Amino acid sequence: MDKRKIEENFFKTIMIASSLIILFTLIFILVSIIIRGLPAMNLEMITRTPEGGYYLGKEGGVLNAIAGSLYLGIGSTFLAIIVSLPVVLYFNVYAKKRSKLVSAVRFSLDILWGVPSIVYGAFGFIIMLFFGLKTSLLGGIVTVALMIIPIMTRAMDEVIRMIPSELLEASYALGATRFETAFKVVTRQALPGILTALLIAFGRGIGDAASVLFTTGFSDNIPHSLLQPAATLPLAIFFQLGTPYPEVQQRAYASAFILICIILVVSFVSRILTKKLSKYVVK
Amino acid sequence: MKNEFHIIVSNLNVFYGREQALKDINVKIPDKKITAIIGPSGCGKSTLLKSFNRLIDMTEGVRVSGKILVDGENILDPKAEVTHIRKKMGLLSQNPYPLPMSIYDNVAYGPRLHGIKDKRKLDEIVEHYLKETSLWSEVKNRLRSPASKLSIGQQQRLCLARGLAVKPVIILGDEPTSALDPKSSQAIEEKFIKLKDEYTIVIVTHILRQAKRLADYVIFLYLGQLIEHGNASDIFENPKMEMTKDYIKGTIS
Numbered sequence: 001m002d003k004r005k006i007e008e009n010f011f012k013t014i015m016i017a018s019s020l021i022i023l024f025t026l027i028f029i030l031v032s033i034i035i036r037g038l039p040a041m042n043l044e045m046i047t048r049t050p051e052g053g054y055y056l057g058k059e060g061g062v063l064n065a066i067a068g069s070l071y072l073g074i075g076s077t078f079l080a081i082i083v084s085l086p087v088v089l090y091f092n093v094y095a096k097k098r099s100k101l102v103s104a105v106r107f108s109l110d111i112l113w114g115v116p117s118i119v120y121g122a123f124g125f126i127i128m129l130f131f132g133l134k135t136s137l138l139g140g141i142v143t144v145a146l147m148i149i150p151i152m153t154r155a156m157d158e159v160i161r162m163i164p165s166e167l168l169e170a171s172y173a174l175g176a177t178r179f180e181t182a183f184k185v186v187t188r189q190a191l192p193g194i195l196t197a198l199l200i201a202f203g204r205g206i207g208d209a210a211s212v213l214f215t216t217g218f219s220d221n222i223p224h225s226l227l228q229p230a231a232t233l234p235l236a237i238f239f240q241l242g243t244p245y246p247e248v249q250q251r252a253y254a255s256a257f258i259l260i261c262i263i264l265v266v267s268f269v270s271r272i273l274t275k276k277l278s279k280y281v282v283k
Numbered sequence: 284m285k286n287e288f289h290i291i292v293s294n295l296n297v298f299y300g301r302e303q304a305l306k307d308i309n310v311k312i313p314d315k316k317i318t319a320i321i322g323p324s325g326c327g328k329s330t331l332l333k334s335f336n337r338l339i340d341m342t343e344g345v346r347v348s349g350k351i352l353v354d355g356e357n358i359l360d361p362k363a364e365v366t367h368i369r370k371k372m373g374l375l376s377q378n379p380y381p382l383p384m385s386i387y388d389n390v391a392y393g394p395r396l397h398g399i400k401d402k403r404k405l406d407e408i409v410e411h412y413l414k415e416t417s418l419w420s421e422v423k424n425r426l427r428s429p430a431s432k433l434s435i436g437q438q439q440r441l442c443l444a445r446g447l448a449v450k451p452v453i454i455l456g457d458e459p460t461s462a463l464d465p466k467s468s469q470a471i472e473e474k475f476i477k478l479k480d481e482y483t484i485v486i487v488t489h490i491l492r493q494a495k496r497l498a499d500y501v502i503f504l505y506l507g508q509l510i511e512h513g514n515a516s517d518i519f520e521n522p523k524m525e526m527t528k529d530y531i532k533g534t535i536s
Contacts, residue, residue, distance in 0.1 A: 175370035
């Protein structure tokens with residue numbers, strides 16, 4: 001066989017192998033969690049809050065953490081959109097192409113993206129102290145929102161940047177202002193990408209433990225107000241895994257499975273939505 | 284009586300950064316006629332066209348000086364209202380860019396922006412302009428389907444309908460047929476000839492035969508300079524300038 005053909009086959013094999021690694025990582029994580037968590041998987045896990053002695057192996061479930069995580073994930077994603085969307089629309093519709101402010105903000109976002117979540121946790125805690133806020137759902141939502149804003153903004157930015165300028169010009173030529181063009185044309189054209197950005201940010205927010213440790217705290221009850229502390233699934237996993245009791249550790253794996261299921265369901269729904277919403281997108 | 288000239292350009296200079304794209308252009312564009320701007324690529328044809336509806340403002344680092352009078356109003360005046368100027372002109376670009384919405388909403392987009400909300404009135408407008416561009420019979424049963432599903436030729440006619448729906452007085456075409464197949468090009472050309480009874484039409488084209496077929500008036504640009512302008516028959520049959528002769532013969536391009 002000639003050398004170029006060997007080269008071709010060699011690199012093709014590497015590429016396929018790398019792709020398979022990703023696929024198998026997911027399968028491996030799922031299988032190992034399911035096997036270890038199986039004994040603890042019952043309806044009680046998702047319908048009840050921890051009873052006394054739950055962490056010693058007595059009765060109860062992690063409904064408190066499921067509820068806390070959902071509140072936190074949805075709340076912080078919502079808060080993050082309110083900041084991210086105006087930023088990307090400013091970047092791509094209003095600002096000049098070589099604007100110094102835009103490149104400074106883009107650079108800051110890239111750095112903020114890389115800041116470890118424990119630093120966000122500590123930062124959020126300082127802010128909360130300043131406002132006299134105790135560990136609470138509100139503190140967690142604000143902290144996690146700060147953490148996911150860079151991710152959401154950059155993900156949206158990359159999509160909106162790809163919109164051809166002629167499409168914007170078509171709107172301007174009909175007498176539209178920049179504001180009208182941004183909200184009637186740009187957001188529609190970028191809708192599937194915006195949704196993906198939300199999903200990535202939501203996944204990161206709901207799955208993070210370090211940022212909520214000091215800010216949201218932990219509670220065995222489902223929070224009834226924004227000012228109460230709340231349990232979250234990542235911390236529930238952490239605390240349960242930290243006990244010496246095998247039956248509680250199994251519950252940790254079951255909790256991890258629940259967290260993954262939430263993310264899977266959200267991904268699935270958003271995929272279906274993306275398909276529906278991309279009907280009008282101009283390719 | 285209405286003025287014989289619809290657009291009057293005087294001492295127009297356009298710079299992109301340090302580069303001068305248009306040099307001291309003085310030209311008058313006749314009312315309700317088709318004017319073709321011809322010249323080799325990069326000569327400033329599109330720049331001139333985009334100056335008319337101030338889309339040129341969107342380009343980075345652009346500087347414009349001079350005057351462009353449209354219906355007696357200097358549109359380059361910083362105080363002139365841009366959306367109002369653009370509403371007066373329908374633009375047909377090289378590639379059709381339907382908006383990311385349904386066929387109906389594409390046509391209704393402009394009228395809605397300019398304050399028409401009544402559903403029945405919008406229906407009328409949409410039907411009227413789709414008929415005007417001979418698209419109605421092809422799309423009347425799928426007005427709610429995405430505009431991007433149409434063929435390129437249909438998309439370009441939709442863009443024309445969309446542009447006409449804001450009731451412009453001028454139609455600008457930036458090589459409006461260059462992305463289309465011959466049949467769709469012909470459909471657009473026929474539309475232009477019909478539309479010139481009501482509108483002033485300015486097209487940029489690099490297809491000389493198209494200019495000959497359509498134009499009543501011709502502007503020849505070369506490297507940002509206005510070389511010659513005049514009635515189409517004069518330019519094509521008796522060009523005064525050597526350079527125009529060469530371009531029409533095909534020796535420079």
